[in-house]
Amino acid sequence: MVRTVGIVGLGLIGGSLARRMVDAGCQVLAWNHTPRPYAAAQADGIECLPSLQALAEAKPELLVLCNPLRAMPDMLAALAPVMDPASTLTDVGSVKGLVREQVRQAGLESVYVGAHPMTGNERSGFAASDPELFDDALWAVTVDQNTDFQRFLQVSQTITETLHNRLIVLDDHTHDRAAALISHMPHAVATALINQLCASPERNVALALSAGSWRDMTRVALTDPQRTRAMIDENPINVEALLRRMADRLVSYADAIREGREEAMQDFFTQGQPFRQVKAQAGRPPVPAPAHARTPEEPAQQEPAEADSSQQAKATMPLSLSPSTWQETLINSAKQGQRIVSMPSADQAIVLQGPTL
């Protein structure tokens, strides 16, 4: 378990993470590009340092970059000459290939493990931070063939044992393609929908008639559009390809409508059936999380009356790790829909089977 953590950037994510680390009993050191949040942060038990150099020189076991992605090259350049090799470097950026490349250019690859917690909201700044933002959070931890196993364990055990979160292990490209599919591209689609409304001669009538389906489909287009644009700018190749594939799907369906092709129209509405089934099953009572994935204060979830105890036992299973094949083992586990809920030792991960399509 890490005892000292350094946080670079006390915004929504950095602030929430720092406060959760304090709650977990860690010594948390932080630096922010302006000292504005320092009074509030210190009141929350975070030790604020006057410079990034001072933070690096304090040699925290783990140094977490929570700055905006656009500041990453500057942060890495400033850290490179002063960072102690005993510290492990990680980050919370929403694209991973780009960050690893910048880390490599700064000469810090040997101490780096990538990470991306799937949490956040539309707010920003330390004032909006909340340790509960990390309740039940899933992290993507990204590795390549050069990632140091011990540093990987350090980051992963911090996520599972200190933060009581879950994680999946991915290579950068799988992460960035999946994030484009599930988040970046849909943000662009929502934006295109509101653009189409604003350009329509029926826009005011349509606005008057709009109800739940429109509200749900366009909610994410209301986020600060510059924040959405920055997110896409950082993952452009994947987003571009997915937008073209979405456009092809819409045109194919439009063609089927025009030509009255019954089978093609029916096919359009059945292709997504596996996702509908997963969602329908998610409505059932959840399998309780294993005891070690809960905070001490949190009572065990009541067992659903209809749960079969043999199914419960099957819910988690151990996965053996070896220093030579751990990347492949864990990346395969993620692709099969498993989440790591605990890392009790260097040679074992405890995984929980999630839904699959």
Place this chain on the structure above:
Amino acid sequence: MVRTVGIVGLGLIGGSLARRMVDAGCQVLAWNHTPRPYAAAQADGIECLPSLQALAEAKPELLVLCNPLRAMPDMLAALAPVMDPASTLTDVGSVKGLVREQVRQAGLESVYVGAHPMTGNERSGFAASDPELFDDALWAVTVDQNTDFQRFLQVSQTITETLHNRLIVLDDHTHDRAAALISHMPHAVATALINQLCASPERNVALALSAGSWRDMTRVALTDPQRTRAMIDENPINVEALLRRMADRLVSYADAIREGREEAMQDFFTQGQPFRQVKAQAGRPPVPAPAHARTPEEPAQQEPAEADSSQQAKATMPLSLSPSTWQETLINSAKQGQRIVSMPSADQAIVLQGPTL
């Protein structure tokens, strides 16, 4: 004010409407294609009749077709020979051009006024009905040059004075284009998103990483896909055109990303700004509804502290109607974003300005 209303079809919408009409003091007669809901409906004060013919022959002032659209031709053919010319015919169908054409083919055009209440949920059947489904509902009332003014007033005053709902007046084509833009096409886009997920090699990783944006964008794709398909099948020309325009928008943006065209990328994120502004303003305290738009039991909304009383007075305004130009006057009013909240007499509508883009 109408005193007797006939309801054809006691499903979710017909049942909810019938129960709300009973609550408003109307005599409500109904027929359903099966007598299954009759016991429950009669317990709620609805008089259930053994045949559609018996319902027509009871000569309700207003006869409301709440059957599924696919049953419309059969219902109209059965009504045509028995309907009393003193009864006004209306419906609640989600496409209006198709229904008017079917009404015309049945020879019932002279007694018809189109209507579409913007309400509903994912459930169905009388057991799911609820008079509160019509709380604050907005109706589209559709007319053409042949629509009888007195029958229009009868339908509209039922909506405003009996149901305490609001309405806008539209021609069929504007209604059907706006409904395609705000509902039918977005349902197809949500469906294409889940199809894309299911077809992706990263589908299980993407599913694990999915969070709020994906949930919001795909919620409407979880609705029974055959219901979504039926909705689109009834409005195919508008949906097809809008899908092609959406595809063009996605490809244009993909091109801008590939070619690094700064201005085009920026433009993609600013076109929808009027919609974002409308939504940001909607977060402010609402202007109270005028007294006559409230049920007697409902207390006046507390005036927001920061409300300017002169702004309150400006919130509603009268619109003069004449028997020769009422269609044009009211359709223009809808296009300007106004909603009719009351129809105190044949020569006046009270309108409330809604948001505009």
